[in-house]
Amino acid sequence: MPENTPGTATASERVVKKYPNRRLYDTQTSAYITLAEVKALVMQNEPIVVKDAKTGEDLTRSILLQIILDEEAGGAPMFTEAMLVNIIRFYGHAMQGFMGSYLERNVQMFTEMQGRFSEQMKGASPDMWRNFLGMQMPAMPPVPGMPDMAGGNYQAQSQQFFQQMQEQMQKQTEQMLTAFGIKRP
Known part of the structure; x- marks a missing residue:
């Protein structure tokens, strides 16, 4: 993902908003998506940025870390x-x-x-x-x-x-x- 100012997205990035109820909203498809769907976007090399819906804070790193944590807990960990x-x-x-x-x-x-x-x-x-x-x-x-x-x-x-x-x-x-x-x- 290209570097940008935290909380902002470039025109080519897909914006996903995270709401207080922990739901993720894909602004491109105008639909709620799951963490697994965010992972699928990453796997497809889709540039994304995850923002807090209320504050605009960039949450991309925490969501990516959450995906890694889920993968590590899934049975075939990459990290010892x-x-x-x-x-x-x-x-x-x-x-x-x-x-x-x-x-x-x-x-x-x-x-x-x-x-x-x-x-x-x-x-x-x-x-x-x-x-x-x-x-x-x-x-x-x-x-x-x-x-x-x-x-x-x-x-x-x-x-x-x-x-x-x-x-x-x-x-x-x-x-x-x-x-x-x-x-x-």
Whole structure:
């Protein structure tokens, strides 16, 4: 979602108003919607802003956090307890702003990688997907920035690729921590 002044929406954003009775009103469709429908809008890459119907306060972050909380409670959590503990520890810490931007950049990088992979796999037949999921790799053209899956050596290439990515992230983290005088235990 593009950054804007809290409580205001750009012309391209869909405005959802939250009323005191906790109901959400989609101003584009002139209908009440559920939190699941807000999630569906997010999943469709629909830019939204959620505003308090009475005060105009921007409530987008709290609604998005509520969706994440519901998803985490739903049975297949993305965040481990250890990760959540570490995130909490960064609040109020001098590194809080840097950690937020670090996580944002890494999630963006992962999203772009996943997008490139999905784009490459658009024309894949069900048999190709079955082979892919069974680790019997079909002959497909390489995806830029991803291991060559046509070479028959996918597991080794994939392992090397993710090891390099992990090493790069570790180096970036160590550089960031060193810049702030924090030494690794």
